[in-house]
Every structure is written in structure tokens, then in C-alpha cells.
Amino acid sequence: MTSAARRRVLVTSRSFGGGGTDFAAELDAAGYEVVRSSPAHDLAELEALLPGVDGWIAGTGPVTAAHLELAPALRVVARYGVGIDKVDVAAAAARGVVVTNTPGANSSAVAEHTVALLLAALRGVPAADRRVRAGDWSGWQARELSALTVGVLGLGRIGRLVIERLGGFRPRVLGADPWVPTDDPIFDEIERASADDLARSCDVVTLHAPGGQTVVDDAWLGASDRPVLLVNTARADLIDEDAVAAALRSGRVWAYAADTLATENHGEGASPLLAPDLADRVIVTPHLAAQTREGVDGMGRMATADLRAVLEGREPRHPVAP
Structure with a gap:
């Protein structure tokens, strides 16, 4: 030595x-x-x-x-x-x-970024900014978070901080995490659910699981009875990007906001989610949630x-x- x-x-x-x-x-x-x-x-x-x-x-x-x-x-x-x-x-x-x-x-930083992406996608902020810069002041109706059901997949540090930060908006919140016991105090604040329950019952789903397994795929998306807004500041492999891109085009997903992609640093076209026709409903930041x-x-x-x-x-x- x-x-x-x-x-x-x-x-x-x-x-x-x-x-x-x-x-x-x-x-x-x-x-x-x-x-x-x-x-x-x-x-x-x-x-x-x-x-x-x-x-x-x-x-x-x-x-x-x-x-x-x-x-x-x-x-x-x-x-x-x-x-x-x-x-x-x-x-x-x-x-x-x-x-x-x-x-x-960096848990607080990631939680704040998650809520920022959620609100930006919910109100269509990037698309609205592009329209105004092009001289187009036409608008659209958005949704209020207080009227929606939000699903949180993964109830570790970041998932819990996201729930805390959403509290002021007062949405209905469902939480899914098979490793969290049923008597955990978090379930005094939110409703316990499974990952499939989130697909069936939520308007917004934000992902905070550790990765290693795809959760949002064709089957999960097909179980939803309403268009869903997806937020992913966790791991790219939690979603099937081709399935989400197809769901954006069909209307099953109405917006996707993420801080990660399966193939980062490869430019436009490397991910199906970066297709030009999806630009108004997809927000991606360059892995900076913790920064x-x-x-x-x-x-x-x-x-x-x-x-x-x-x-x-x-x-x-x-x-x-x-």
C-alpha cells in the first residue's frame, strides 16, 4: 500500500x-x-x-x-x-x-424536479412557450392537480418526499410498493395500492422504483381506463419506450415527462419518445434532477x-x- x-x-x-x-x-x-x-x-x-x-x-x-x-x-x-x-x-x-x-x-432535489416535471406536463408549459415564441397565443384547457388521482410507484425516500410536496395541491394519492408493510404510517396519509391499481385508477403516475424490471408496458397501459400522465425521474428501464410512444399517439398516455431515457447522449431519434410528432407532449431533461x-x-x-x-x-x- x-x-x-x-x-x-x-x-x-x-x-x-x-x-x-x-x-x-x-x-x-x-x-x-x-x-x-x-x-x-x-x-x-x-x-x-x-x-x-x-x-x-x-x-x-x-x-x-x-x-x-x-x-x-x-x-x-x-x-x-x-x-x-x-x-x-x-x-x-x-x-x-x-x-x-x-x-x-439528493432526494429533496429529485422530488422537487419530479413535481416540476409533473406540473409542466400537466399544464403543457414547454409547448405553450414554443407557441408564444412563434406568435401563436391560442391556448387550451388543462387540468387542476387537486381534481386528479396521483399514483406513486415506489415509497422510498424520494417517493415519500414527492407525496409530501404534493400535499399542498390536495390530490387523491395512491402508493404502491410491495416492500412497504401495511402498517407503515405512510398509509395514514395515502391509499395503499398495487402497480396494476395505479394503471386502473390514476390520472398521473410518477415512478420512483429502483429499476431492473419494466413496469409500464403494453399490458400495464392497456389496463388503464383513462389517459394517464407519466413522470419518470427514476430509471429508464421502468418503462417500455416503444409502448409509451405508441400510447402517446393513441391517446392512452396524454403526456410523458422524464429525466432519463434508455439511450442517453445519443441525440434526437435515439429514443422513440424524441420523435418530432410527440414534442408537445413529451418533456425530457438531461439527467439533472439531482443537480x-x-x-x-x-x-x-x-x-x-x-x-x-x-x-x-x-x-x-x-x-x-x-
Whole structure:
């Protein structure tokens, strides 16, 4: 093991230190050498960097067994964010590498962004703005959130914060999460439901499940008895994009708002949801729901603290079990 003064930390998170605190400078002052690389985690690019790395503050790119094989000195992968679906935690554990994440650091930011997307889609704000800029002041009737039924799929930190923020609008709220017990206090505030119940009973459904399984597909959409507004600030694989695009054209979905797509960073046309004829009813933001100054600082603080804890012989606060 190298000495503390020479320990090297690889940072592949785009926004690390981009809030109000320079965490790279803090690491440097503590005797660490910080090197940066792109968030894509391209093996060819990292091949020269990983062999000398002791700690890795990793963004949204994959951390695979192949990456770990290139880093014999690596002791900790501090995931900058909460999702660990792209990290091979089992392979890391087999090599004695600790994986941590930053649960809750950006939950408020994502919840606020969810409500912003919901309201923008509900009132057709982007389409209305484009019309006015083109000299067209014709309008349309929208819906009031207080008159609608909102379904929340996933009752973790973010789902609960969304429910809290919707409270002032006073919609009827249904919540679906098979892992939450029936006596959870959240069901004193909302109605318990299944994912299929949300399809049958809701005007708006917002997705906050961890991913790994498609929920919104042809069968789910076909179960609905009304057009639905879908919001997805969680994982792209929760929806079948082709099915949702077809449902937008048929009227089964009346708007879709998301912070993620199945194929990000590939330009217009890569996703069926970016088709020009759907532009007035689809809103997509570039994976920025968590990108507030407060959220970025929270993730940076937690990731840095856990990385240093492992490298300095202490227990991290947020380890991820294999």
C-alpha cells in the first residue's frame, strides 16, 4: 500500500465539487492526489489510470469486474449517488473493495424536479412557450392537480418526499410498493395500492422504483381506463419506450415527462419518445434532477467522507452490502 501522502483518488463524477464546496481541494489538503476522468468509465481511457488508484469516486458509469481487475490497489468505490445497479458489488467484495453510496443526499432535489416535471406536463408549459415564441397565443384547457388521482410507484425516500410536496395541491394519492408493510404510517396519509391499481385508477403516475424490471408496458397501459400522465425521474428501464410512444399517439398516455431515457447522449431519434410528432407532449431533461447546489454538496460530502474512512482505517457510514 502506498503512503497516505501518495494515495491516489480517481474521480469520474461530472459534478463532484461543482456545488459550493471544492471537495477535490479538501482531498488534496489531506494528502491525496486527485485525478479525473470522464463519467463514461470507458475501459480504454481508464486502463492507464486504474492500476495506481486507491480510491474511486464513481459517477453514473459502470464499475465492472473488468474495471476492478485493472485496479489491484483499489480499496473503495464511493458511488457518487444512490443507485448501484451499474456497480458489480459482488465482484468488488470478492476483491476486498468496499462499495459505498450517498443515500438521501439528493432526494429533496429529485422530488422537487419530479413535481416540476409533473406540473409542466400537466399544464403543457414547454409547448405553450414554443407557441408564444412563434406568435401563436391560442391556448387550451388543462387540468387542476387537486381534481386528479396521483399514483406513486415506489415509497422510498424520494417517493415519500414527492407525496409530501404534493400535499399542498390536495390530490387523491395512491402508493404502491410491495416492500412497504401495511402498517407503515405512510398509509395514514395515502391509499395503499398495487402497480396494476395505479394503471386502473390514476390520472398521473410518477415512478420512483429502483429499476431492473419494466413496469409500464403494453399490458400495464392497456389496463388503464383513462389517459394517464407519466413522470419518470427514476430509471429508464421502468418503462417500455416503444409502448409509451405508441400510447402517446393513441391517446392512452396524454403526456410523458422524464429525466432519463434508455439511450442517453445519443441525440434526437435515439429514443422513440424524441420523435418530432410527440414534442408537445413529451418533456425530457438531461439527467439533472439531482443537480442542485445542495444535492451536489451533499453527495460530495458523503462520498468523500466514506472514501476517506475506508482509506484511513475507519468504518464508512454508508456501505453497500454485496
